[in-house]
Amino acid sequence: MWLTGLLRRRRGRLLGAAACIAIAVSLLAALGGFLAASKATMTDRATQAVAVDWQIQVQPGADPGTVLDQIRSYPGVRVADPVHFGDSAGLFATSGGAAVSTGPAVIVGIPDQYRQHFPGTIRTLSGADSGVLLAQQTASNLRATVGSVITVRLPGGGTATETVAAVVDLPQADSLFQTVAAPAAAQPQAPPDNVLLLPIAEFDTLFAPGQRDDPAVVRTQVHLGRDRNLPPDPAAAYAADTGGARNLEATLAGAALVGDNLGATLDAARQDALYSQVLFLFLGLPGVALSAVLAAVITAGGAPRRRQEWGLLRARGAGGGQLTAVAGSEAVAVGLIGGMAGAGAGIVVDHAVLGSPVSLTWLLSAAAAGVVLTAVTVLTPALRDLRFSTATAARAAIGHTRRPLWRLAGVDFLALAAAFAVYRVTSRAGYALVLAPEGVTALSVSYWTFAGPALLWIGTALLTLRLADLTLGGGRRFVAALLGPLAGPLSSTVAAMLARNRRALARSVAVVALAAMFALSTAVFNSTYRQQAEVDARLTNGADITVTEPPTATIGPDLTGELRRIPGVRDVEPLQHRFAYVGADLQDLYGVDPTTITDAALLQDSYFDGGTAAQLMDRLAAQPDGVLVSAETVADFQLSPGDPVKLRIQDAATTAFETVPFRFIGVVTEFPTAPKDSFLVANAAYLAQVTANPAVGAFLIDTGGADTPAVRQAVSDAVGTGATVTDITTVRGTVGSTLTSVDLRGLTRLELGYAAVLAAAGSALMLASGFAERRRTFAIVTALGGTRRHTASIVLAEAAVVTAGGAALGVIGGVALSHLLVAVLSGVFDPPPATLAVPWAYLTLVAAATAAAIAAVTAAAAQKAARYPISVLRE
Numbered sequence: 001m002w003l004t005g006l007l008r009r010r011r012g013r014l015l016g017a018a019a020c021i022a023i024a025v026s027l028l029a030a031l032g033g034f035l036a037a038s039k040a041t042m043t044d045r046a047t048q049a050v051a052v053d054w055q056i057q058v059q060p061g062a063d064p065g066t067v068l069d070q071i072r073s074y075p076g077v078r079v080a081d082p083v084h085f086g087d088s089a090g091l092f093a094t095s096g097g098a099a100v101s102t103g104p105a106v107i108v109g110i111p112d113q114y115r116q117h118f119p120g121t122i123r124t125l126s127g128a129d130s131g132v133l134l135a136q137q138t139a140s141n142l143r144a145t146v147g148s149v150i151t152v153r154l155p156g157g158g159t160a161t162e163t164v165a166a167v168v169d170l171p172q173a174d175s176l177f178q179t180v181a182a183p184a185a186a187q188p189q190a191p192p193d194n195v196l197l198l199p200i201a202e203f204d205t206l207f208a209p210g211q212r213d214d215p216a217v218v219r220t221q222v223h224l225g226r227d228r229n230l231p232p233d234p235a236a237a238y239a240a241d242t243g244g245a246r247n248l249e250a251t252l253a254g255a256a257l258v259g260d261n262l263g264a265t266l267d268a269a270r271q272d273a274l275y276s277q278v279l280f281l282f283l284g285l286p287g288v289a290l291s292a293v294l295a296a297v298i299t300a301g302g303a304p305r306r307r308q309e310w311g312l313l314r315a316r317g318a319g320g321g322q323l324t325a326v327a328g329s330e331a332v333a334v335g336l337i338g339g340m341a342g343a344g345a346g347i348v349v350d351h352a353v354l355g356s357p358v359s360l361t362w363l364l365s366a367a368a369a370g371v372v373l374t375a376v377t378v379l380t381p382a383l384r385d386l387r388f389s390t391a392t393a394a395r396a397a398i399g400h401t402r403r404p405l406w407r408l409a410g411v412d413f414l415a416l417a418a419a420f421a422v423y424r425v426t427s428r429a430g431y432a433l434v435l436a437p438e439g440v441t442a443l444s445v446s447y448w449t450f451a452g453p454a455l456l457w458i459g460t461a462l463l464t465l466r467l468a469d470l471t472l473g474g475g476r477r478f479v480a481a482l483l484g485p486l487a488g489p490l491s492s493t494v495a496a497m498l499a500r501n502r503r504a505l506a507r508s509v510a511v512v513a514l515a516a517m518f519a520l521s522t523a524v525f526n527s528t529y530r531q532q533a534e535v536d537a538r539l540t541n542g543a544d545i546t547v548t549e550p551p552t553a554t555i556g557p558d559l560t561g562e563l564r565r566i567p568g569v570r571d572v573e574p575l576q577h578r579f580a581y582v583g584a585d586l587q588d589l590y591g592v593d594p595t596t597i598t599d600a601a602l603l604q605d606s607y608f609d610g611g612t613a614a615q616l617m618d619r620l621a622a623q624p625d626g627v628l629v630s631a632e633t634v635a636d637f638q639l640s641p642g643d644p645v646k647l648r649i650q651d652a653a654t655t656a657f658e659t660v661p662f663r664f665i666g667v668v669t670e671f672p673t674a675p676k677d678s679f680l681v682a683n684a685a686y687l688a689q690v691t692a693n694p695a696v697g698a699f700l701i702d703t704g705g706a707d708t709p710a711v712r713q714a715v716s717d718a719v720g721t722g723a724t725v726t727d728i729t730t731v732r733g734t735v736g737s738t739l740t741s742v743d744l745r746g747l748t749r750l751e752l753g754y755a756a757v758l759a760a761a762g763s764a765l766m767l768a769s770g771f772a773e774r775r776r777t778f779a780i781v782t783a784l785g786g787t788r789r790h791t792a793s794i795v796l797a798e799a800a801v802v803t804a805g806g807a808a809l810g811v812i813g814g815v816a817l818s819h820l821l822v823a824v825l826s827g828v829f830d831p832p833p834a835t836l837a838v839p840w841a842y843l844t845l846v847a848a849a850t851a852a853a854i855a856a857v858t859a860a861a862a863q864k865a866a867r868y869p870i871s872v873l874r875e
Contacts (some may be wrong), residue, residue: 006333018341023291031284053241077227130166569703
């Protein structure tokens with residue numbers, strides 16, 4: 001009977017609380033689908049990036065043939081090929097009548113089917129796909145091309161000649177030439193500068209004499225590809241893969257050690273999965289918490305009426321058990337309606353946004369969370385009121401309200417101060433949210449940093465309550481003056497009414513502020529994330545379209561004009577690419593035109609230390625022999641600004657490495673197409689002069705983002721097959737940084753959609769709830785002779801106070817929270833953002849939707865306020 005009465009007479013309050021629970025349940029269900037899908041995507045990307053799953057090093061004294069047979073019979077092995085490695089004292093060639101030589105080289109013997117079994121290990125730049133293959137850097141050092149004759153110095157003093165069939169790139173060189181050791185001691189080694197690949201039969205023929213004298217001359221590995229039947233979670237996949245690798249080592253009984261390339265990649269994916277989980281918590285849970293707060297405030301708004309009704313029931317003989325059942329029935333109704341509606345909405349939203357169904361586990365988890373939220377926001381307050389209310393107390397309409405303890409203790413100020421302290425700590429250099437200690441396989445998250453945003457949420461909410469209460473109470477005259485245009489001669493009366501209800505209005509202002517804060521911070525973070533994803537893709541590719549010439553090419557800057565004439569091309573920037581020795585360390589050296597590179601390559605200020613991009617390029621233009629050095633090289637060689645830097649660079653005329661003086665003028669941390677660790681940037685004109693070589697290594701093409709695929713095809717037709725043409729559209733999907741490995745597009749759509757709903761629906765629900773609870777006030781105004789204009793002015797005044805106050809404080813809190821989120825989640829940005837990106841279009845849309853919802857509720861309330869009957873006074 002009680003539940004039927006609620007649905008007949010109090011369904012607005014009931015359905016409002018149920019709607020908030022439904023929003024929370026659907027958000028949890030949809031976010032759970034995102035989390036599961038993103039982890040599966042990360043595992044798939046990680047496995048696709050690995051060419052050779054396991055590199056198994058045969059130990060001295062073991063029989064390679066026996067080890068190979070054991071490996072091929074191991075469960076889960078898809079393919080296994082032997083690979084032989086040998087050392088050469090050097091390679092020699094004749095170019096232009098001059099003898100050219102290199103330092104020590106590594107000779108690799110591979111089976112004929114190796115490239116078919118492991119297609120990602122070798123990429124042909126020019127020539128055939130089989131035979132004698134020369135690495136591109138070695139070809140550059142020897143000035144060798146397809147058809148060149150290379151002399152190989154063999155162990156023992158012998159030599160052999162080989163004719164180059166192709167010049168190749170080795171994309172997996174770091175793992176291919178790794179030193180396979182026990183897992184705990186495995187350390188990546190830099191790949192060799194000079195590499196020659198031979199058919200394995202030819203390799204065995206060359207190294208057979210030396211191997212008879214010293215078996216250690218040849219090192220044998222078995223390269224293995226697994227069936228990759230792995231769990232979708234990167235952490236579970238990593239555990240399964242590393243467990244299999246250790247099991248194989250135990251099976252081989254010391255005859256070989258496993259270098260687990262797949263495990264190393266999945267290890268990095270585990271970290272990305274943790275970031276995905278962190279994003280879920282940082283960006284998803286605030287929406288759930290805000291929905292719960294909405295439900296709690298709506299329920300609290302009806303608490304005075306509920307206490308009066310229960311007092312009436314007590315007076316009529318209702319016992320404690322009956323009243324508990326009454327309270328429980330309301331909570332059950334809210335939980336059932338909200339849970340069922342939320343689960344259905346979660347399924348629909350997840351399918352529409354992510355294109356994948358929500359798992360039953362996540363649906364049940366979200367429903368259980370809905371039950372908990374209902375118990376906390378609806379049932380618990382009702383039982384508390386039931387415990388402490390009596391029939392006598394329910395008769396009291398006016399009573400003294402004491403200041404809450406948090407306000408006396410200044411909890412709001414303490415929370416904001418603590419949030420600022422967390423911001424300062426997390427914004428320091430070297431801070432890491434996801435912890436990966438050296439030598440420890442387990443990863444962990446520094447969950448204490450969650451305290452920063454949580455404290456900012458709490459502090460903002462409590463400060464809003466304090467300011468709203470003080471303004472509406474002590475600042476009554478100020479409020480009356482502000483309400484003059486809306487309330488006219490009733491402004492003082494309306495201000496007094498607002499002061500009387502200031503506690504309830506303060507809660508409404510706080511909820512509106514939190515909704516605005518959630519929408520703003522989520523939108524700014526997601527927009528900044530997308531901005532940096534684009535920066536990362538452009539940093540990797542260099543520009544909208546990039547033409548990369550092979551290392552042996554001698555294409556000059558004259559091609560720039562031809563490329564500029566292609567329809568759709570807005571600008572072209574030539575980029576020299578050389579290699580230089582800093583001491584004994586071979587590094588990439590880029591020659592640029594500092595007067596044009598800033599705009600053409602869209603250089604970011606975050607790429608440089610000690611100045612902006614424009615300032616560093618101006619400094620480079622003013623110093624012809626200047627060089628910008630990567631941060632790692634500066635630290636390794638302890639350089640200071642102004643120090644002379646002597647680089648050994650290959651001279652085009654003599655083909656020898658000559659010492660060239662440079663002057664260290666600044667630090668560069670990132671640069672288009674450059675590696676992430678060690679590289680240098682110099683003036684192209686000076687570099688061409690000292691090396692007698694104006695050849696361009698890459699052309700950066702700006703299309704303005706318009707019709708990139710068509711322009712790429714036209715560029716490919718213009719440059720021919722000798723150059724490699726890449727576009728930013730492809731790179732966006734394949735770049736392997738932490739930033740883009742967690743695909744936020746689905747989460748962005750979910751979060752922005754729910755943020756808009758919470759901002760609009762939350763504000764409207766709070767106003768509607770407040771108006772419904774004050775219908776007796778409107779009836780009194782009407783009974784005293786108030787007109788429709790008088791009641792409308794009261795409604796408009798309350799709507800204006802709640803909306804304006806909540807929006808102002810929400811914007812301030814949202815800006816602070818946006819900075820804090822970017823600082824705390826700095827690990828997902830690569831490179832870090834120089835400025836936050838503000839999505840003005842989305843925020844305008846949210847503001848318009850919220851204003852429309854508030855206007856609709858206000859108009860409906862104003863119409864209804866003038867029609868409340870006198871019978872309402874009896875309530």
